[in-house]
Amino acid sequence: MxxxxxxxxxxxxxxxxxxxxxxxxxxxxxxxxxxxxxxxxxxxxxxxxxxxxxxxxxxxxxxxxxxxxxxxxxxxxxxxxxxxxxxxxxxxxxxxxxxxxxxxxxxxxxxxxxxxxxxxxxxxxxxxxxxxIRKLGIDALSVDFSPDYIKNRLRRRREWIFNILRDQGFVSGIGRAYANDILFEAKISPFKPGKRLTDGEIESLHYSTRIVLKRAIEAIERLYGDSLEIKEKRDFLIVYRKKDQPCPVCGDTIQWKSYRDYAIYYCPSCQGVE
Ligand SMILES: [Zn+2]
Incomplete structure:
Protein backbone atom coordinates (compact mmCIF):
# COMPACT_ATOMS: atom_id res chain seq x y z
CA MET A 1 0.00 0.00 0.00
CA ILE A 133 15.22 28.28 6.52
CA ARG A 134 18.17 30.65 6.89
CA LYS A 135 20.39 28.11 5.17
CA LEU A 136 18.20 27.89 2.07
CA GLY A 137 19.57 29.30 -1.16
CA ILE A 138 17.52 31.33 -3.62
CA ASP A 139 14.29 29.67 -4.70
CA ALA A 140 14.57 28.01 -8.13
CA LEU A 141 11.64 30.06 -9.48
CA SER A 142 12.76 33.37 -7.96
CA VAL A 143 13.85 36.13 -10.37
CA ASP A 144 17.07 36.30 -8.33
CA PHE A 145 18.04 32.86 -9.61
CA SER A 146 19.78 34.42 -12.62
CA PRO A 147 22.62 33.35 -14.93
CA ASP A 148 24.92 35.77 -13.05
CA TYR A 149 24.01 34.22 -9.71
CA ILE A 150 24.64 30.72 -11.08
CA LYS A 151 27.96 31.73 -12.59
CA ASN A 152 29.23 33.29 -9.36
CA ARG A 153 28.15 30.38 -7.21
CA LEU A 154 29.62 27.71 -9.52
CA ARG A 155 33.05 29.30 -9.74
CA ARG A 156 34.72 27.11 -7.10
CA ARG A 157 32.58 24.02 -7.22
CA ARG A 158 34.12 20.83 -8.53
CA GLU A 159 31.25 18.44 -7.78
CA TRP A 160 28.98 17.09 -10.49
CA ILE A 161 26.45 19.69 -11.58
CA PHE A 162 23.73 17.12 -10.78
CA ASN A 163 24.69 17.21 -7.10
CA ILE A 164 25.10 20.99 -7.01
CA LEU A 165 21.56 21.43 -8.34
CA ARG A 166 20.27 19.31 -5.46
CA ASP A 167 22.14 21.39 -2.88
CA GLN A 168 19.40 23.45 -1.18
CA GLY A 169 21.99 26.06 -0.19
CA PHE A 170 22.81 26.69 -3.88
CA VAL A 171 19.21 26.78 -5.11
CA SER A 172 16.18 25.59 -3.18
CA GLY A 173 13.41 23.35 -4.50
CA ILE A 174 15.22 20.88 -6.78
CA GLY A 175 15.87 17.27 -5.77
CA ARG A 176 16.95 13.99 -7.28
CA ALA A 177 13.98 13.72 -9.67
CA TYR A 178 13.76 17.11 -11.40
CA ALA A 179 17.56 17.57 -11.57
CA ASN A 180 17.61 14.81 -14.23
CA ASP A 181 15.14 16.48 -16.56
CA ILE A 182 16.56 19.98 -16.05
CA LEU A 183 20.01 18.79 -17.20
CA PHE A 184 18.49 16.83 -20.09
CA GLU A 185 16.57 19.91 -21.22
CA ALA A 186 19.76 21.99 -20.91
CA LYS A 187 21.82 19.35 -22.81
CA ILE A 188 24.42 19.27 -20.03
CA SER A 189 26.10 16.14 -18.69
CA PRO A 190 25.00 15.48 -15.09
CA PHE A 191 28.62 14.51 -14.35
CA LYS A 192 30.22 17.76 -15.50
CA PRO A 193 32.00 19.62 -12.66
CA GLY A 194 30.06 22.80 -11.83
CA LYS A 195 32.97 25.17 -12.45
CA ARG A 196 33.49 23.82 -15.99
CA LEU A 197 30.10 24.97 -17.27
CA THR A 198 30.44 27.45 -20.15
CA ASP A 199 28.50 30.73 -20.23
CA GLY A 200 26.21 29.19 -22.84
CA GLU A 201 25.54 26.18 -20.62
CA ILE A 202 24.80 28.45 -17.66
CA GLU A 203 22.22 30.37 -19.74
CA SER A 204 20.74 27.08 -20.82
CA LEU A 205 20.66 25.70 -17.26
CA HIS A 206 18.86 28.82 -16.06
CA TYR A 207 16.26 28.62 -18.82
CA SER A 208 15.77 24.86 -18.47
CA THR A 209 15.28 25.07 -14.71
CA ARG A 210 12.38 27.46 -15.15
CA ILE A 211 10.82 25.65 -18.08
CA VAL A 212 11.00 22.14 -16.55
CA LEU A 213 9.61 23.29 -13.19
CA LYS A 214 6.81 25.34 -14.78
CA ARG A 215 5.79 22.51 -17.10
CA ALA A 216 5.74 20.15 -14.11
CA ILE A 217 3.52 22.52 -12.11
CA GLU A 218 1.04 22.59 -15.01
CA ALA A 219 1.13 18.78 -15.34
CA ILE A 220 0.56 18.28 -11.59
CA GLU A 221 -2.34 20.76 -11.61
CA ARG A 222 -3.92 18.76 -14.44
CA LEU A 223 -3.43 15.50 -12.51
CA TYR A 224 -4.66 16.64 -9.09
CA GLY A 225 -7.00 19.57 -9.62
CA ASP A 226 -7.46 21.30 -6.27
CA SER A 227 -6.68 18.20 -4.15
CA LEU A 228 -4.29 18.50 -1.21
CA GLU A 229 -3.17 14.88 -1.60
CA ILE A 230 -0.37 15.54 -4.07
CA LYS A 231 1.84 12.51 -4.63
CA GLU A 232 5.06 12.11 -6.56
CA LYS A 233 3.56 10.81 -9.80
CA ARG A 234 6.08 12.02 -12.36
CA ASP A 235 5.36 10.04 -15.52
CA PHE A 236 5.44 13.31 -17.46
CA LEU A 237 9.21 13.65 -16.96
CA ILE A 238 11.31 12.72 -19.99
CA VAL A 239 14.43 10.96 -18.66
CA TYR A 240 13.73 10.47 -14.94
CA ARG A 241 12.97 6.76 -14.37
CA LYS A 242 12.90 6.16 -18.16
CA LYS A 243 15.87 3.78 -18.24
CA ASP A 244 16.27 1.88 -21.55
CA GLN A 245 13.55 3.90 -23.25
CA PRO A 246 14.31 5.84 -26.44
CA CYS A 247 15.18 9.53 -26.09
CA PRO A 248 12.28 11.47 -27.69
CA VAL A 249 14.76 13.98 -29.14
CA CYS A 250 17.45 11.79 -30.75
CA GLY A 251 16.28 8.17 -30.40
CA ASP A 252 19.34 7.06 -28.39
CA THR A 253 18.67 4.89 -25.32
CA ILE A 254 18.24 6.64 -21.98
CA GLN A 255 20.91 5.48 -19.55
CA TRP A 256 21.23 5.53 -15.82
CA LYS A 257 24.06 5.45 -13.36
CA SER A 258 23.59 4.22 -9.84
CA TYR A 259 24.85 6.71 -7.29
CA ARG A 260 24.60 6.20 -3.52
CA ASP A 261 21.00 5.03 -2.99
CA TYR A 262 19.48 6.43 -6.16
CA ALA A 263 20.04 6.72 -9.90
CA ILE A 264 20.96 9.50 -12.31
CA TYR A 265 19.19 9.35 -15.70
CA TYR A 266 20.44 10.92 -18.94
CA CYS A 267 20.61 10.70 -22.72
CA PRO A 268 24.27 10.10 -23.63
CA SER A 269 23.93 11.70 -27.09
CA CYS A 270 21.91 14.81 -26.17
CA GLN A 271 23.97 15.46 -23.04
CA GLY A 272 27.40 14.55 -24.41
CA VAL A 273 28.15 11.78 -21.91
CA GLU A 274 30.73 9.26 -23.12
ZN1 LIG B 1 18.81 12.22 -26.86
Missing part, protein backbone atom coordinates in the same frame (compact mmCIF):
# COMPACT_ATOMS: atom_id res chain seq x y z
CA UNK A 2 2.83 2.39 0.73
CA UNK A 3 5.05 0.90 -1.99
CA UNK A 4 5.60 4.12 -3.88
CA UNK A 5 7.16 5.66 -0.78
CA UNK A 6 9.68 2.97 -0.01
CA UNK A 7 12.02 4.27 -2.71
CA UNK A 8 12.46 7.54 -0.88
CA UNK A 9 10.33 9.80 -3.08
CA UNK A 10 10.47 13.34 -1.88
CA UNK A 11 8.24 16.19 -2.98
CA UNK A 12 10.15 18.86 -4.86
CA UNK A 13 9.29 22.41 -5.87
CA UNK A 14 6.49 21.57 -8.38
CA UNK A 15 4.54 19.31 -6.00
CA UNK A 16 4.96 21.75 -3.11
CA UNK A 17 3.96 24.72 -5.27
CA UNK A 18 0.71 23.02 -6.34
CA UNK A 19 -0.01 22.04 -2.73
CA UNK A 20 0.52 25.66 -1.69
CA UNK A 21 -1.80 26.96 -4.43
CA UNK A 22 -4.49 24.46 -3.44
CA UNK A 23 -4.19 25.28 0.27
CA UNK A 24 -4.61 28.92 -0.68
CA UNK A 25 -7.74 28.20 -2.75
CA UNK A 26 -9.36 26.00 -0.15
CA UNK A 27 -8.35 27.39 3.22
CA UNK A 28 -7.69 31.13 2.99
CA UNK A 29 -9.98 32.75 5.57
CA UNK A 30 -10.82 29.47 7.36
CA UNK A 31 -10.79 29.70 11.16
CA UNK A 32 -9.07 27.20 13.46
CA UNK A 33 -11.41 25.92 16.17
CA UNK A 34 -9.25 23.23 17.71
CA UNK A 35 -5.89 21.46 17.48
CA UNK A 36 -5.30 17.74 18.00
CA UNK A 37 -1.91 16.06 18.30
CA UNK A 38 -2.02 12.27 18.01
CA UNK A 39 1.66 11.58 17.13
CA UNK A 40 3.74 14.33 18.71
CA UNK A 41 6.97 13.43 16.87
CA UNK A 42 5.74 15.42 13.85
CA UNK A 43 5.92 18.62 15.93
CA UNK A 44 9.48 19.90 15.83
CA UNK A 45 9.11 23.01 17.99
CA UNK A 46 7.73 23.60 21.50
CA UNK A 47 7.31 27.36 21.73
CA UNK A 48 4.84 28.87 21.05
CA UNK A 49 2.60 25.96 22.00
CA UNK A 50 0.41 24.62 19.19
CA UNK A 51 -2.78 25.47 21.11
CA UNK A 52 -1.89 29.12 20.35
CA UNK A 53 -3.39 28.42 16.89
CA UNK A 54 -6.92 28.12 18.28
CA UNK A 55 -8.96 31.12 17.17
CA UNK A 56 -6.52 32.09 14.40
CA UNK A 57 -7.39 32.21 10.68
CA UNK A 58 -5.40 31.25 7.60
CA UNK A 59 -4.23 34.53 6.05
CA UNK A 60 -1.88 33.31 3.35
CA UNK A 61 0.36 30.47 2.20
CA UNK A 62 3.90 30.91 0.96
CA UNK A 63 6.40 28.44 -0.45
CA UNK A 64 10.15 28.52 0.08
CA UNK A 65 12.01 25.70 -1.65
CA UNK A 66 10.27 22.55 -0.43
CA UNK A 67 8.70 24.22 2.64
CA UNK A 68 5.28 25.82 3.02
CA UNK A 69 4.64 28.66 5.47
CA UNK A 70 1.04 28.85 6.72
CA UNK A 71 0.52 32.46 7.78
CA UNK A 72 -2.02 32.60 10.60
CA UNK A 73 -2.44 36.06 12.11
CA UNK A 74 1.22 36.55 13.03
CA UNK A 75 1.95 32.89 13.76
CA UNK A 76 3.54 30.73 11.09
CA UNK A 77 3.27 26.99 10.76
CA UNK A 78 6.24 25.79 8.68
CA UNK A 79 5.64 22.44 7.00
CA UNK A 80 7.90 19.98 5.19
CA UNK A 81 6.36 16.74 3.90
CA UNK A 82 9.62 14.76 3.96
CA UNK A 83 9.38 11.33 2.38
CA UNK A 84 5.90 10.46 3.51
CA UNK A 85 3.84 13.47 4.58
CA UNK A 86 0.44 14.11 3.02
CA UNK A 87 -2.15 16.77 3.80
CA UNK A 88 -5.83 16.18 3.52
CA UNK A 89 -9.11 17.99 4.24
CA UNK A 90 -11.68 15.57 5.69
CA UNK A 91 -14.52 15.23 8.14
CA UNK A 92 -12.85 12.60 10.33
CA UNK A 93 -9.17 11.84 11.03
CA UNK A 94 -7.51 8.79 9.44
CA UNK A 95 -5.52 6.19 11.39
CA UNK A 96 -2.23 7.56 10.07
CA UNK A 97 -3.04 11.14 11.18
CA UNK A 98 -0.24 12.70 13.22
CA UNK A 99 -1.80 16.08 13.77
CA UNK A 100 -4.88 17.99 12.70
CA UNK A 101 -6.39 21.43 12.78
CA UNK A 102 -10.17 21.56 13.15
CA UNK A 103 -11.38 24.41 10.97
CA UNK A 104 -14.79 25.72 9.99
CA UNK A 105 -14.18 24.03 6.59
CA UNK A 106 -13.30 20.57 7.92
CA UNK A 107 -10.26 18.91 9.47
CA UNK A 108 -6.91 19.80 7.95
CA UNK A 109 -5.08 16.53 8.51
CA UNK A 110 -1.32 15.97 8.55
CA UNK A 111 -0.70 12.31 7.73
CA UNK A 112 2.40 10.16 7.35
CA UNK A 113 2.07 7.32 4.88
CA UNK A 114 5.14 5.32 5.81
CA UNK A 115 7.00 4.24 8.90
CA UNK A 116 9.85 6.57 7.95
CA UNK A 117 8.83 9.59 9.99
CA UNK A 118 10.33 12.45 8.04
CA UNK A 119 7.54 15.03 7.88
CA UNK A 120 7.89 17.99 10.22
CA UNK A 121 5.96 20.98 11.49
CA UNK A 122 7.38 24.03 13.26
CA UNK A 123 5.39 26.83 14.82
CA UNK A 124 7.13 30.20 14.93
CA UNK A 125 6.48 33.93 14.97
CA UNK A 126 9.12 34.41 12.27
CA UNK A 127 10.12 31.64 9.84
CA UNK A 128 13.27 33.54 8.87
CA UNK A 129 14.74 32.80 12.30
CA UNK A 130 14.60 29.02 11.79
CA UNK A 131 18.15 27.74 11.10
CA UNK A 132 17.11 25.43 8.23
Missing amino acids: VKSYSGGMMPELPEVEVLKRNLKKRLTGARIEDVSITKPHILKSVKPHFTALIGKSFKDFERRGKYIFFDMDGLFLVYHGGLSGILDLRDVPTRDTSFYLKTDRGLLIFRELSTKKTAGIHLTENPETLPF
Whole structure:
Protein backbone atom coordinates (compact mmCIF):
# COMPACT_ATOMS: atom_id res chain seq x y z
CA MET A 1 0.00 0.00 0.00
CA VAL A 2 2.83 2.39 0.73
CA LYS A 3 5.05 0.90 -1.99
CA SER A 4 5.60 4.12 -3.88
CA TYR A 5 7.16 5.66 -0.78
CA SER A 6 9.68 2.97 -0.01
CA GLY A 7 12.02 4.27 -2.71
CA GLY A 8 12.46 7.54 -0.88
CA MET A 9 10.33 9.80 -3.08
CA MET A 10 10.47 13.34 -1.88
CA PRO A 11 8.24 16.19 -2.98
CA GLU A 12 10.15 18.86 -4.86
CA LEU A 13 9.29 22.41 -5.87
CA PRO A 14 6.49 21.57 -8.38
CA GLU A 15 4.54 19.31 -6.00
CA VAL A 16 4.96 21.75 -3.11
CA GLU A 17 3.96 24.72 -5.27
CA VAL A 18 0.71 23.02 -6.34
CA LEU A 19 -0.01 22.04 -2.73
CA LYS A 20 0.52 25.66 -1.69
CA ARG A 21 -1.80 26.96 -4.43
CA ASN A 22 -4.49 24.46 -3.44
CA LEU A 23 -4.19 25.28 0.27
CA LYS A 24 -4.61 28.92 -0.68
CA LYS A 25 -7.74 28.20 -2.75
CA ARG A 26 -9.36 26.00 -0.15
CA LEU A 27 -8.35 27.39 3.22
CA THR A 28 -7.69 31.13 2.99
CA GLY A 29 -9.98 32.75 5.57
CA ALA A 30 -10.82 29.47 7.36
CA ARG A 31 -10.79 29.70 11.16
CA ILE A 32 -9.07 27.20 13.46
CA GLU A 33 -11.41 25.92 16.17
CA ASP A 34 -9.25 23.23 17.71
CA VAL A 35 -5.89 21.46 17.48
CA SER A 36 -5.30 17.74 18.00
CA ILE A 37 -1.91 16.06 18.30
CA THR A 38 -2.02 12.27 18.01
CA LYS A 39 1.66 11.58 17.13
CA PRO A 40 3.74 14.33 18.71
CA HIS A 41 6.97 13.43 16.87
CA ILE A 42 5.74 15.42 13.85
CA LEU A 43 5.92 18.62 15.93
CA LYS A 44 9.48 19.90 15.83
CA SER A 45 9.11 23.01 17.99
CA VAL A 46 7.73 23.60 21.50
CA LYS A 47 7.31 27.36 21.73
CA PRO A 48 4.84 28.87 21.05
CA HIS A 49 2.60 25.96 22.00
CA PHE A 50 0.41 24.62 19.19
CA THR A 51 -2.78 25.47 21.11
CA ALA A 52 -1.89 29.12 20.35
CA LEU A 53 -3.39 28.42 16.89
CA ILE A 54 -6.92 28.12 18.28
CA GLY A 55 -8.96 31.12 17.17
CA LYS A 56 -6.52 32.09 14.40
CA SER A 57 -7.39 32.21 10.68
CA PHE A 58 -5.40 31.25 7.60
CA LYS A 59 -4.23 34.53 6.05
CA ASP A 60 -1.88 33.31 3.35
CA PHE A 61 0.36 30.47 2.20
CA GLU A 62 3.90 30.91 0.96
CA ARG A 63 6.40 28.44 -0.45
CA ARG A 64 10.15 28.52 0.08
CA GLY A 65 12.01 25.70 -1.65
CA LYS A 66 10.27 22.55 -0.43
CA TYR A 67 8.70 24.22 2.64
CA ILE A 68 5.28 25.82 3.02
CA PHE A 69 4.64 28.66 5.47
CA PHE A 70 1.04 28.85 6.72
CA ASP A 71 0.52 32.46 7.78
CA MET A 72 -2.02 32.60 10.60
CA ASP A 73 -2.44 36.06 12.11
CA GLY A 74 1.22 36.55 13.03
CA LEU A 75 1.95 32.89 13.76
CA PHE A 76 3.54 30.73 11.09
CA LEU A 77 3.27 26.99 10.76
CA VAL A 78 6.24 25.79 8.68
CA TYR A 79 5.64 22.44 7.00
CA HIS A 80 7.90 19.98 5.19
CA GLY A 81 6.36 16.74 3.90
CA GLY A 82 9.62 14.76 3.96
CA LEU A 83 9.38 11.33 2.38
CA SER A 84 5.90 10.46 3.51
CA GLY A 85 3.84 13.47 4.58
CA ILE A 86 0.44 14.11 3.02
CA LEU A 87 -2.15 16.77 3.80
CA ASP A 88 -5.83 16.18 3.52
CA LEU A 89 -9.11 17.99 4.24
CA ARG A 90 -11.68 15.57 5.69
CA ASP A 91 -14.52 15.23 8.14
CA VAL A 92 -12.85 12.60 10.33
CA PRO A 93 -9.17 11.84 11.03
CA THR A 94 -7.51 8.79 9.44
CA ARG A 95 -5.52 6.19 11.39
CA ASP A 96 -2.23 7.56 10.07
CA THR A 97 -3.04 11.14 11.18
CA SER A 98 -0.24 12.70 13.22
CA PHE A 99 -1.80 16.08 13.77
CA TYR A 100 -4.88 17.99 12.70
CA LEU A 101 -6.39 21.43 12.78
CA LYS A 102 -10.17 21.56 13.15
CA THR A 103 -11.38 24.41 10.97
CA ASP A 104 -14.79 25.72 9.99
CA ARG A 105 -14.18 24.03 6.59
CA GLY A 106 -13.30 20.57 7.92
CA LEU A 107 -10.26 18.91 9.47
CA LEU A 108 -6.91 19.80 7.95
CA ILE A 109 -5.08 16.53 8.51
CA PHE A 110 -1.32 15.97 8.55
CA ARG A 111 -0.70 12.31 7.73
CA GLU A 112 2.40 10.16 7.35
CA LEU A 113 2.07 7.32 4.88
CA SER A 114 5.14 5.32 5.81
CA THR A 115 7.00 4.24 8.90
CA LYS A 116 9.85 6.57 7.95
CA LYS A 117 8.83 9.59 9.99
CA THR A 118 10.33 12.45 8.04
CA ALA A 119 7.54 15.03 7.88
CA GLY A 120 7.89 17.99 10.22
CA ILE A 121 5.96 20.98 11.49
CA HIS A 122 7.38 24.03 13.26
CA LEU A 123 5.39 26.83 14.82
CA THR A 124 7.13 30.20 14.93
CA GLU A 125 6.48 33.93 14.97
CA ASN A 126 9.12 34.41 12.27
CA PRO A 127 10.12 31.64 9.84
CA GLU A 128 13.27 33.54 8.87
CA THR A 129 14.74 32.80 12.30
CA LEU A 130 14.60 29.02 11.79
CA PRO A 131 18.15 27.74 11.10
CA PHE A 132 17.11 25.43 8.23
CA ILE A 133 15.22 28.28 6.52
CA ARG A 134 18.17 30.65 6.89
CA LYS A 135 20.39 28.11 5.17
CA LEU A 136 18.20 27.89 2.07
CA GLY A 137 19.57 29.30 -1.16
CA ILE A 138 17.52 31.33 -3.62
CA ASP A 139 14.29 29.67 -4.70
CA ALA A 140 14.57 28.01 -8.13
CA LEU A 141 11.64 30.06 -9.48
CA SER A 142 12.76 33.37 -7.96
CA VAL A 143 13.85 36.13 -10.37
CA ASP A 144 17.07 36.30 -8.33
CA PHE A 145 18.04 32.86 -9.61
CA SER A 146 19.78 34.42 -12.62
CA PRO A 147 22.62 33.35 -14.93
CA ASP A 148 24.92 35.77 -13.05
CA TYR A 149 24.01 34.22 -9.71
CA ILE A 150 24.64 30.72 -11.08
CA LYS A 151 27.96 31.73 -12.59
CA ASN A 152 29.23 33.29 -9.36
CA ARG A 153 28.15 30.38 -7.21
CA LEU A 154 29.62 27.71 -9.52
CA ARG A 155 33.05 29.30 -9.74
CA ARG A 156 34.72 27.11 -7.10
CA ARG A 157 32.58 24.02 -7.22
CA ARG A 158 34.12 20.83 -8.53
CA GLU A 159 31.25 18.44 -7.78
CA TRP A 160 28.98 17.09 -10.49
CA ILE A 161 26.45 19.69 -11.58
CA PHE A 162 23.73 17.12 -10.78
CA ASN A 163 24.69 17.21 -7.10
CA ILE A 164 25.10 20.99 -7.01
CA LEU A 165 21.56 21.43 -8.34
CA ARG A 166 20.27 19.31 -5.46
CA ASP A 167 22.14 21.39 -2.88
CA GLN A 168 19.40 23.45 -1.18
CA GLY A 169 21.99 26.06 -0.19
CA PHE A 170 22.81 26.69 -3.88
CA VAL A 171 19.21 26.78 -5.11
CA SER A 172 16.18 25.59 -3.18
CA GLY A 173 13.41 23.35 -4.50
CA ILE A 174 15.22 20.88 -6.78
CA GLY A 175 15.87 17.27 -5.77
CA ARG A 176 16.95 13.99 -7.28
CA ALA A 177 13.98 13.72 -9.67
CA TYR A 178 13.76 17.11 -11.40
CA ALA A 179 17.56 17.57 -11.57
CA ASN A 180 17.61 14.81 -14.23
CA ASP A 181 15.14 16.48 -16.56
CA ILE A 182 16.56 19.98 -16.05
CA LEU A 183 20.01 18.79 -17.20
CA PHE A 184 18.49 16.83 -20.09
CA GLU A 185 16.57 19.91 -21.22
CA ALA A 186 19.76 21.99 -20.91
CA LYS A 187 21.82 19.35 -22.81
CA ILE A 188 24.42 19.27 -20.03
CA SER A 189 26.10 16.14 -18.69
CA PRO A 190 25.00 15.48 -15.09
CA PHE A 191 28.62 14.51 -14.35
CA LYS A 192 30.22 17.76 -15.50
CA PRO A 193 32.00 19.62 -12.66
CA GLY A 194 30.06 22.80 -11.83
CA LYS A 195 32.97 25.17 -12.45
CA ARG A 196 33.49 23.82 -15.99
CA LEU A 197 30.10 24.97 -17.27
CA THR A 198 30.44 27.45 -20.15
CA ASP A 199 28.50 30.73 -20.23
CA GLY A 200 26.21 29.19 -22.84
CA GLU A 201 25.54 26.18 -20.62
CA ILE A 202 24.80 28.45 -17.66
CA GLU A 203 22.22 30.37 -19.74
CA SER A 204 20.74 27.08 -20.82
CA LEU A 205 20.66 25.70 -17.26
CA HIS A 206 18.86 28.82 -16.06
CA TYR A 207 16.26 28.62 -18.82
CA SER A 208 15.77 24.86 -18.47
CA THR A 209 15.28 25.07 -14.71
CA ARG A 210 12.38 27.46 -15.15
CA ILE A 211 10.82 25.65 -18.08
CA VAL A 212 11.00 22.14 -16.55
CA LEU A 213 9.61 23.29 -13.19
CA LYS A 214 6.81 25.34 -14.78
CA ARG A 215 5.79 22.51 -17.10
CA ALA A 216 5.74 20.15 -14.11
CA ILE A 217 3.52 22.52 -12.11
CA GLU A 218 1.04 22.59 -15.01
CA ALA A 219 1.13 18.78 -15.34
CA ILE A 220 0.56 18.28 -11.59
CA GLU A 221 -2.34 20.76 -11.61
CA ARG A 222 -3.92 18.76 -14.44
CA LEU A 223 -3.43 15.50 -12.51
CA TYR A 224 -4.66 16.64 -9.09
CA GLY A 225 -7.00 19.57 -9.62
CA ASP A 226 -7.46 21.30 -6.27
CA SER A 227 -6.68 18.20 -4.15
CA LEU A 228 -4.29 18.50 -1.21
CA GLU A 229 -3.17 14.88 -1.60
CA ILE A 230 -0.37 15.54 -4.07
CA LYS A 231 1.84 12.51 -4.63
CA GLU A 232 5.06 12.11 -6.56
CA LYS A 233 3.56 10.81 -9.80
CA ARG A 234 6.08 12.02 -12.36
CA ASP A 235 5.36 10.04 -15.52
CA PHE A 236 5.44 13.31 -17.46
CA LEU A 237 9.21 13.65 -16.96
CA ILE A 238 11.31 12.72 -19.99
CA VAL A 239 14.43 10.96 -18.66
CA TYR A 240 13.73 10.47 -14.94
CA ARG A 241 12.97 6.76 -14.37
CA LYS A 242 12.90 6.16 -18.16
CA LYS A 243 15.87 3.78 -18.24
CA ASP A 244 16.27 1.88 -21.55
CA GLN A 245 13.55 3.90 -23.25
CA PRO A 246 14.31 5.84 -26.44
CA CYS A 247 15.18 9.53 -26.09
CA PRO A 248 12.28 11.47 -27.69
CA VAL A 249 14.76 13.98 -29.14
CA CYS A 250 17.45 11.79 -30.75
CA GLY A 251 16.28 8.17 -30.40
CA ASP A 252 19.34 7.06 -28.39
CA THR A 253 18.67 4.89 -25.32
CA ILE A 254 18.24 6.64 -21.98
CA GLN A 255 20.91 5.48 -19.55
CA TRP A 256 21.23 5.53 -15.82
CA LYS A 257 24.06 5.45 -13.36
CA SER A 258 23.59 4.22 -9.84
CA TYR A 259 24.85 6.71 -7.29
CA ARG A 260 24.60 6.20 -3.52
CA ASP A 261 21.00 5.03 -2.99
CA TYR A 262 19.48 6.43 -6.16
CA ALA A 263 20.04 6.72 -9.90
CA ILE A 264 20.96 9.50 -12.31
CA TYR A 265 19.19 9.35 -15.70
CA TYR A 266 20.44 10.92 -18.94
CA CYS A 267 20.61 10.70 -22.72
CA PRO A 268 24.27 10.10 -23.63
CA SER A 269 23.93 11.70 -27.09
CA CYS A 270 21.91 14.81 -26.17
CA GLN A 271 23.97 15.46 -23.04
CA GLY A 272 27.40 14.55 -24.41
CA VAL A 273 28.15 11.78 -21.91
CA GLU A 274 30.73 9.26 -23.12
ZN1 LIG B 1 18.81 12.22 -26.86
